[in-house]
Amino acid sequence: MGLTTDPAPPGPAHRRQEGASPHRKAAESGGEGGPAALRVVPVRHYARWAAAAAILVLTTQFVHGLVTNPVWEWHVFRAYFLSDTIVEAVGVTLQLTAYATVLGFALGTVLAFMRLSRSPVLRTVAWSYIWIFRSIPMIVQLVFWFNLGALYRELGVGIPFGPVFWSVGTNSLIGTMGAALIGLTLHQAAYAAEIVRGGVLSVDHGQLEAAAALGIPRPRQLRRIVLPQAMRAILPTAGNEIIGLLKGTSVVYVMAIGELFYQVQVIYGRNGRVIPLLLVATAWYVLLTTVLSIAQYYVERRFARGADRTPPPTPLQRARRLAGHLFRPPPTTTRNGAAVRHIPDPRSPSTTLDRGAVRPGPPDDQWNRPVPPGRPTPGENR
Numbered sequence: 001m002g003l004t005t006d007p008a009p010p011g012p013a014h015r016r017q018e019g020a021s022p023h024r025k026a027a028e029s030g031g032e033g034g035p036a037a038l039r040v041v042p043v044r045h046y047a048r049w050a051a052a053a054a055i056l057v058l059t060t061q062f063v064h065g066l067v068t069n070p071v072w073e074w075h076v077f078r079a080y081f082l083s084d085t086i087v088e089a090v091g092v093t094l095q096l097t098a099y100a101t102v103l104g105f106a107l108g109t110v111l112a113f114m115r116l117s118r119s120p121v122l123r124t125v126a127w128s129y130i131w132i133f134r135s136i137p138m139i140v141q142l143v144f145w146f147n148l149g150a151l152y153r154e155l156g157v158g159i160p161f162g163p164v165f166w167s168v169g170t171n172s173l174i175g176t177m178g179a180a181l182i183g184l185t186l187h188q189a190a191y192a193a194e195i196v197r198g199g200v201l202s203v204d205h206g207q208l209e210a211a212a213a214l215g216i217p218r219p220r221q222l223r224r225i226v227l228p229q230a231m232r233a234i235l236p237t238a239g240n241e242i243i244g245l246l247k248g249t250s251v252v253y254v255m256a257i258g259e260l261f262y263q264v265q266v267i268y269g270r271n272g273r274v275i276p277l278l279l280v281a282t283a284w285y286v287l288l289t290t291v292l293s294i295a296q297y298y299v300e301r302r303f304a305r306g307a308d309r310t311p312p313p314t315p316l317q318r319a320r321r322l323a324g325h326l327f328r329p330p331p332t333t334t335r336n337g338a339a340v341r342h343i344p345d346p347r348s349p350s351t352t353l354d355r356g357a358v359r360p361g362p363p364d365d366q367w368n369r370p371v372p373p374g375r376p377t378p379g380e381n382r
Contacts, residue, residue: 076276080267081283089263090284096249096259100184101242107185108192113222115197126193133190139251142183146255148174180252184245191241199234200226231303239296243289260284 114126149170156167250261268277
């Protein structure tokens with residue numbers, strides 16, 4: 001007697017199979033077309049396309065306004081951009097930036113190592129300095145140093161709480177330019193100290209332990225081992241600070257120093273051409289910032305040689321490579337009296353293109369090797 005069982009009810013897999021599309025059934029069954037019958041639909045990024053279109057429209061409108069709006073007064077911009085007054089003001093701006101950068105980072109480095117010192121007195125003094133000068137706005141510091149003569153009539157050298165051997169008037173010793181440099185330097189040193197301290201802390205402590213085990217003196221450890229490695233972490237933030245300091249020199253206009261922004265204000269105060277003169281200052285700041293950014297890029301690239309042994313090509317190298325590919329003719333050689341153009345196949349480095357036919361061949365450098373007498377040339381039938 002045979003045993004029979006009822007057919008199993010259709011499960012989830014059977015229901016999925018029944019509801020599958022004809023293309024999927026054909027692909028799974030290996031029928032007509034197979035996997036090639038499936039239609040590949042690329043992903044459509046509608047939000048990305050909409051954002052790109054909106055940005056292009058806004059950029060086009062902005063450029064159109066720059067060209068067509070008469071309020072920009074481009075003839076006034078051209079007349080003042082390279083004028084003697086503006087160029088001298090740019091020189092004063094660069095002078096303030098250079099002096100404040102060198103002195104600020106020198107003092108900031110000292111403060112950074114004071115914060116890393118084991119002496120509680122040095123750590124407290126450095127921390128207090130950084131706390132105070134980061135808390136006070138730069139313009140307040142500049143005005144304070146400009147009015148230092150009202151607080152101290154004279155500055156002298158002598159015994160503390162005792163007789164003074166030499167003194168001089170404060171306003172005679174610290175002029176307007178000196179007060180601006182003091183304010184910019186002390187303000188920058190507070191930020192530079194934290195930048196340098198962060199870079200030093202990024203170096204593995206095992207480097208110092210190994211140097212100490214070799215008997216290297218402490219100052220030489222910092223100069224030859226710690227600082228070269230810390231520069232990779234210091235440079236990006238330091239570059240931003242220098243660029244910020246370049247733009248921050250515009251604050252010294254409150255002290256009537258003839259830097260770029262102050263001179264622009266003086267000129268448009270006389271002729272009333274506010275917009276084109278502000279555009280002159282903007283263009284100069286953008287130009288100087290671009291130069292500093294390029295310098296920062298190459299300095300960072302130099303100090304990254306120890307960590308990145310194969311750095312990416314610079315923009316100039318990419319441009320030269322692109323120009324070489326576009327304008328350099330492909331190499332040609334002569335074989336059996338006919339010119340042969342060698343174009344490497346990306347799939348095989350030993351493939352050459354000979355009069356339109358692709359066939360295996362020796363590398364390009366073999367065609368330029370001298371052939372001994374009596375031997376056939378590479379690729380020639382023996």
